[in-house]
Amino acid sequence: MPSSEAILHFIWKYKMFNPLGLRTTDGETLQILATGIHNLDAGPDFHQSKIKIGETIWAGNVEIHLKSSDWLKHHHNIDRAYDNVILHVVWENDIDIKRTDETVIPVLELKNIIDKRIIENYDQLRQNNYWIxxxxxxxxxxxxxxxxxxxxxxxxxxEDKANIINEIYQLNKGNWEDTFYITLAKSFGFKVNNLPFEILAKQLPQNILAKHKNNPLQIEALIFGISGLLDRKFEDVYPNQLKTEFEFLKNKYQLISLDASLWKFSKTRPDNFPTIRLSQFAALVIKSFHLFSKIIEIKNQSDYVKLFEDLVINNYWEKHFMFDKEVEEKSVNLGKSSIQIILINAIAPLLFFYGKQIGNKQFIDSSLEILENVKAESNIITKGFKERGLFVQNSFDSQAVIHLKKNYCDQKKCLNCGIGLKILSA
Known part of the structure; x- marks a missing residue:
């Protein structure tokens, strides 16, 4: 017997059996005119099915179980939602089942009409402990x-990323500049610090930053001040300048700082320390306000990258990763790989969502083009798929395999995956 009803849903949906000469367990001829629409919510498994039993054509629902007695285990016998079931598809028919009006439901038993290799292949996929x-x-x-x-x-x-952006969009009452500002800030946090960056952007509105666009030190003071990383005593001149500026601006705008403990420094390379990312984000804000307007006007793919190149970052960070801790001189600009991550996690999803929202395919195409032109990410998932024969050419592919691994392979949803379906039907 199969290990799950899911494989029977698959067998019915794709008619993985000879549809000719079918009979119900009562011996009546059975013809499948339409398997129906697979229902993933509560209620019968397939809606709008159409079958012919004997000389009568029936339209309604189909319910699927491993054993027909599962109908009683699931209490369908007292649920009128199942009175419109026109066929009970089971692996094994061990008991007659009736509707609430006592009429017997016709049954199609599968165990003797399907290729057992389908079940074996499915169980092998579900029960192994391979990486995929x-x-x-x-x-x-x-x-x-x-x-x-x-x-x-x-x-x-x-689509998943667009749904997240939509929440930000709704929260900002349809303001595209604010939506992009928060989305972009999240991407500067990368994976480790995206949450505090998002909170920071929500607590420091763009309209406040805009009032100080001609004063870089005040922009830096606002961003570092809201981060909570100025809430201590310093030895160096620069952080003390920031702190002094922020104390005035904090009172002026009634601002609330984050708890500094939200920021993660441990297990993070110094180049990715939140202090460095905050300094880069401040430099981007100083360089360009109304970024969303600039993004949607871009026609040339290379111009997306130019927005994040050559940022003028305070020279304090050329010899620091953290306040009061001097290091040897280093580069502080956003690296190529960092820009690519921002393109992947902020620009492409935002353009995709914007295109959907206004009904303009041009922006959807632009988002896909960005992903096709950006180098594939290198991580444990992309390396794992490459080792197993799935070639990852660009960030379109690398993002795809990340989604595949997390949402299908790890959950063993092989029946919902095109590759899995091909293997099962081979």
Missing amino acids: PCENQLPNVDSFIKQQTLDRMMMERL
Whole structure:
């Protein structure tokens, strides 16, 4: 017997059996005119199904179980939502099932009409402990199926990111500049500090920063002050200047600082310390206000990168990673890989969401083009797929495999994956 009803849903949905000569357990001829729409919510498993039993055509729902007695275990016998079930599809028919009006529900038993290799393949995928369930079969899957799966994964990932941006958009009552400002700030936090960066941007509105656009020190003071990293005594002149400026601005605008403990320094390379990222973010704010307006006017892909190049960062950070701790002179500008991460996590998703929101495919295409032109990320997931024969060419592919691994492979949702479906139907 299969380990899960899910494989029976798959078998029914794709008619993974010979549809000719079917009969119900009562011996009546059965013809499947439409398997129906797979229902992932409460209620019968398939809606709007259409079948012909004997000479009668029926339209309604189909319910699927491993055993017909599961109908009683799931209490469908007292639920009128199941009275419109026209066919009970089961692996094994161990008991007659009736609707609440005592009429018997026709049954299609699968165990003797399907290829057992489908069940074996599925159980093998579900029960192994490989890094990805299909790693032994993946090299043999056609490259077209692989790319088709990656295309779908990437669109799902963009949709997920667009939903997150939409929450920010709604919170800011449809203000695109503020939406982008917060989204961009999150991306400067990268994975480790994206939450405190988001909170900072929400607590430090752009309209306050705009009032001080001609005074770089005050912009830096506002950003570092809100971060909470100025809430102590300093030895160096620069942080003391920031602190003095911020104390005045804090009282003027009734600002509230974050708790400094929100920022993560441990297990982070010095180049990624929040102090460095905050200084870079401040430099970007100083360089360019109304960034969203500039983003949507860009036609040339290389111009997206130029926005983040050559930032004028306070020279204090050329010899510091943290306040009061001097190091040898170093580069403080955003590196190429950092800019690429911002393009992946902020610019591309924002353009995708904007294009959807206003109904302009041009911006959706631009978001995809960014991902296709940015180098693939190098991490444990992309390396793992490369080792198993899935070629990752650019950030479109790397983002796709990240989504695939986290949302399908790790959860063993092989029946919802194009690669998994191909393996099962081979």
